[in-house]
Amino acid sequence: MASTATVAAPHAPAAAPHTETGVWSWITTVDHKRIGILYFFSSIFYFLVGGIEALFIRTQLIVPENNFISADLYNQMFTQHALTMIFLALMPLTAAFFNYIVPLQIGARDVAFPRLNALSYWVYFFGGLMLLFAAVTKMAPNVGWFAYAPITERQYNPGPNVDFYVLGLQIVGLSSILAGINFIVTILNMRAPGMRLMRMPIFTWMVLITQVLIVTAMAVFTIAITQLMFDRMFGTTFFDPARGGDPLVWQHLFWMFGHPEVYILIIPIFGMISEVIPTFSRKPLFGYNVMVFASVLIGWLGWGVWSHHMFAVGLGPIADAFFALSTMLIAIPTGIKIFNWIGTMWGGSIRFTTSMLFAVAFIAMFTLGGISGVMHSVAPSDLQQTDTYFVVAHIHYVFFGGTVLGLFAGIYFWFPKLFGRLMDEKLGKIHWVGTMVGMNLAFFPMHYLGMYGQPRRTFTYPGDLGWNWMNLMSTLGAYLLALVTGVFVWNVIRSARKGAIAGDNPWGAATLEWSIPSPPPVYNFREIPIVHSRMPLWEEDASKEPGIPHGKVAEDVNAITVGGTQVGEMEYPDAESKMSAHDLGIHLPPPSYWPIILAFGILLVFGSLIFRNLDGALHNLWYLSVAGVLLVAVSIFKWAFEPGH
């Protein structure tokens, strides 16, 4: 019950020694690092699943009039591809970094609520399984990720497909909200002494803003899908035009969530890039304050632009003008960041590691995506672009060129901290080159296809429109991406076991997570550090060159080679780093199996509703819901009174 259980409590009774290995220890773990690793591998898995779904789509489109998959399966594939990538791969992959890195960056021993953290993971785990189940049984959602009404209503879509959408996302969304609450408290409350808000590492700042968006935007979505669920299961009239329902209400609710959602996927990446670029330029981030305020501004403005997705529905000139202007406005803080990154590199001693290559590529590709975004924001022009492949080009330049490239930069950067070993740079560079060629081959032609009129979400096209070769290029690009993603996965698996030993701080980075061993001991920091500046590990360097607040480093750049010298200051004798938390008298919360049980209860509550729309004997499994509610209630009580937490 103690609110500060995870901060040093020298007199608190030390926890019983943990079982350190085995499946059970992973299931019951409440250690943020292990949960981070669970998130990491789960989301990589779903990234591959989503990729396979994309290959289905692109293979179907490789030639005109193709019938590689049926129209119905095509609908399922593009919907499931988007849902998998957004909710099961990219958001959780950012969550892997929130979990692993944020507590380390702020000098904490864990998150504020370790069990809640485990719960978030297990809820996501079950929700993901549910959506995956829908895909492999060919019952996946088939209405696009924005699931416009009224095609989602039961009379038009009688199968369980949309139920999987509603219930699966309900579960996954819950996971995000719980994690959001946890991380907001963690970041505000668990910072090491001296780490004021404006001394927080920029990544932590971006995570904070992201979490605020998650707990707010996700709530709107929760209600929207609850209403849709009631329409489908209990016959309400929310989105049924025959009984007065207005499909536009769904669109508004969806995009009020949907636009903040795209920021939820990109703001953490801004943070990662803002750690990677200064480290490999050996220069502090240019315009830290501006970066923070621009992001806060984006967080606000992001709530005022949603109807730019609805220019074509006829909201009238007042609304269209308003949302066009607000959308153009939001491009400004986004543009500022681009200049900050370029300003950071300017005059720095740049080292092009794979991580840095991805970061630089991010700037270029994301800018392209931003530019097509501004093109969309011009309402009359958007009427030509909306629902065409041009939008698909835009979203892939921001999601792939933005989120995914940024995540790759982050993975190559922090992998050594997670696994104590470096990723292979040669494979990394192959991965990088292949990704750059592949993504531009796959996505650039889509701009033109869109302008020539190819609609999105259509499973085939006639052969005489001049679209053939560009579709072929695009599909070949997708194959290339699949290939190099294989290289990447191989690199991860191999390097985790055989990579060069990293040491505490292989890159000579400036923030606290690099001051401790890689991988860190369970308790992270043997002593909680005291923080005097934004870049604690570069303070020494800064003092040599007065006048520069956080230390531009002039000396000795070449000495810091990949896999080479360690720059970190704290070096622990081996024997000491092997000491357990118990030996050191550090209190850590004991493992708990209630998170997974509670998560399973939540799965039962929602999952059993699927059966309502199935015929036959399965039809009435309502008692599973009741059992789920009971299980949830029991677990909450057990949880509240569990000793040691």
Place this chain on the structure above:
Amino acid sequence: MSIVNAADHAANPAHLDTSTGLDNRKMAFWTFIGSECLLFGSLIATYLAYKGRSLVGPLPHAGRTLTGQQAEGILDIPLTSLSTFVLLMSSLGMVLALAAVQRADRKGAITWLFATAGLGLVFLGFQAYEFNHFYHAGLTLQTNLFGSTFFLLTGFHGAHVLVGVIYLGTLGMLAVKNQLGPERSMSVEIAGLYWHFVDVIWIVIFALVYLIK
């Protein structure tokens, strides 16, 4: 970078503080309430978006449907005024319970915690009566937009009240077992935050749904 030794902290218990000096759970609850604002906000937004758009009756207040039929008003203002008063008084009971726990007044704590939970139950009774009455008057979830939006909004609120009743009942049991001393008043304060928030939402619902036409 300077390092402080763990042993030094033993002498300096201030280190047990969170960075803001604020309690983790209380902060988490405020964050949760923030999220709840948007949950209820979206439900209310939908209610307002569909106000006056029902194709058939019954309607909340007497008037015409979108198709021009005259329809009865179905809301019972005197009855709901009474249940609103009950919920308001339960909020008062809640703060008195907190004050009692803080004063280590066990009897007071037990009395007010159970009184608050009891008033919550009475409110739920009113709601059950109201729902049942509406059902017999021909208003269900499926009838029209008013039925869908109204039942989902107030039902969601009622579910919150129910959770709150269980929550407060549990705390009351702890008090009975003499396990709710002043050192655990934070648990009561947090339960109070939840309870008052549910009350505050009702203030909004009562005004927007019941009183304003």
Place this chain on the structure above:
Amino acid sequence: MSSEQREIAHDRHSHPGPKQYVMIGVILTLMTVVEILAYYAEEDWGILNAGMAAAVIAILSAAKFITVVMYYMHLKFDSKIFTGIFIFPAALAILVIGAMYIVQQVLPRAGSALGS
């Protein structure tokens, strides 16, 4: 002293006591009564027109909302950080409600008035 204990101590000293709580309860009740009177003033007695009644009720319910949040939920006495954590989502909720009302109720009517 942990943050929890410190905060408990802070709360015990700075929060209002039972007397003030009851006073506030009375005030809240009175405001509710006026709200209900405003409803009947429009509905049965014809003293207020619909717009005025709505304005009175809206203002009073906002006042009640703020009173409960400030006094019963102690935001007036607690750290401003809590206020911040609450205000941002609350403002967004108002934005969601207001925007939805505008796009669904106000603009369509304005649109038909403009003849478009």
